[in-house]
Amino acid sequence: MTICSAPGKVFLFGEHAVVYGKRAIACAIDLRTEVEVNRGGNGIHIHSAFKDDPDKNPYIKMAIKKVQQYVDIKNLSVKVSSTIPIASGLGSSAAVTVATIGALNEEFQVGLRKEEIALMAYQTELEVQGAASPTDTFVSTMGGTVIVPDRKVLPPISCGIVVGHTGISKSTARMVARVRALKEKYPDVIGGIMDSIGCISVRGEDLIKKNDYRSIGELMNVNQGLLDALGITIPELSLQIHAARQHGAYGAKVTGAGGGGCMVAICDEKKCKEIATAIGRSYGDSFITRSTSEGLIIK
Numbered sequence: 425m426t427i428c429s430a431p432g433k434v435f436l437f438g439e440h441a442v443v444y445g446k447r448a449i450a451c452a453i454d455l456r457t458e459v460e461v462n463r464g465g466n467g468i469h470i471h472s473a474f475k476d477d478p479d480k481n482p483y484i485k486m487a488i489k490k491v492q493q494y495v496d497i498k499n500l501s502v503k504v505s506s507t508i509p510i511a512s513g514l515g516s517s518a519a520v521t522v523a524t525i526g527a528l529n530e531e532f533q534v535g536l537r538k539e540e541i542a543l544m545a546y547q548t549e550l551e552v553q554g555a556a557s558p559t560d561t562f563v564s565t566m567g568g569t570v571i572v573p574d575r576k577v578l579p580p581i582s583c584g585i586v587v588g589h590t591g592i593s594k595s596t597a598r599m600v601a602r603v604r605a606l607k608e609k610y611p612d613v614i615g616g617i618m619d620s621i622g623c624i625s626v627r628g629e630d631l632i633k634k635n636d637y638r639s640i641g642e643l644m645n646v647n648q649g650l651l652d653a654l655g656i657t658i659p660e661l662s663l664q665i666h667a668a669r670q671h672g673a674y675g676a677k678v679t680g681a682g683g684g685g686c687m688v689a690i691c692d693e694k695k696c697k698e699i700a701t702a703i704g705r706s707y708g709d710s711f712i713t714r715s716t717s718e719g720l721i722i723k
């Protein structure tokens with residue numbers, strides 16, 4: 425038996441633009457998905473929030489298929505438990521994919537390095553979603569603060585992080601397709617927006633190294649304005665974002681695909697409670713979290 429866990433994530437900058445090769449910066453947060461694999465039994469059984477139905481567990485099913493290219497796996501039980509809200513922009517799909525591949529890699533001694541696990545997980549998301557960037561799976565594997573597509577890993581950010589959860593589920597694949605259609609219709613306009621988001625992420629790396637969280641927050645707010653232009657924000661997220669800013673957040677924006685799910689605010693750690701309360705009062709709920717250096721771990 426092998427148990428692995430992998431973290432969720434928030435985007436500081438760059439979601440959607442990263443699908444078109446622009447730079448993005450994401451942080452691993454201390455919400456985790458744990459996967460336990462056991463050999464034996466009769467066939468392959470998956471026990472998750474989506475019951476024991478491979479068709480309702482496409483990421484796990486595809487992850488197993490990828491590892492089967494290296495080892496023969498016929499009889500297997502996969503048990504999943506998670507603290508990451510699902511379909512909420514916090515990278516739950518990447519975390520379950522990375523933890524599944526990591527557990528199989530260890531149980532069957534496949535010998536994949538972390539970079540190879542991240543790549544296999546990215547290919548898994550790509551095949552299941554039809555479009556994806558390496559961000560979610562890379563940050564879930566490596567932990568800390570990551571810059572893609574450069575695949576750099578920086579230490580965790582050391583400011584307060586508050587997440588607002590609208591409770592409105594969304595489909596990453598659908599949101600990515602919606603942005604793609606807009607970009608195909610107005611390539612010059614939307615291409616310019618993607619370039620601007622990429623420029624924000626380029627500046628972000630230097631600000632993170634300087635721990636300049638006020639400037640990082642300022643650029644998160646600019647990034648949010650560009651995400652609004654892409655049409656991925658909904659009124660409920662806007663309410664939470666503005667509540668965070670009005671209560672002193674350095675910056676606040678949607679995290680992930682949008683269309684529902686979550687927003688993220690960064691702030692002075694002493695302000696976390698006040699900002700979390702304000703977000704929860706504006707809409708949905710909220711929770712305080714922190715960035716973590718722990719990516720994929722074998723328990």
Ligand SMILES: Nc1ncnc2c1ncn2[C@@H]1O[C@H](COP(=O)(O)OP(=O)(O)O)[C@@H](O)[C@H]1O
Nearest residue numbers: 472504506510511512513514515516517520596
């Ligand atoms: N704990 C879990 N167990 C099984 N599948 C999961 C789990 N968490 C996420 N998933 C899979 O990931 C999908 C959500 O992924 P996605 O739409 O990309 O949202 P997110 O923003 O959380 O990554 C779920 O529909 C499910 O297929």
Ligand SMILES: C[C@@](O)(CCOP(=O)(O)O)CC(=O)O
Nearest residue numbers: 439440513515556557680681
């Ligand atoms: C929209 C996108 O940039 C981020 C998706 O994040 P999430 O699946 O909503 O956590 C797509 C991607 O990078 O794979």
Ligand SMILES: [Mg+2]
Nearest residue numbers: 515517518596
């Ligand atoms: Mg996802």
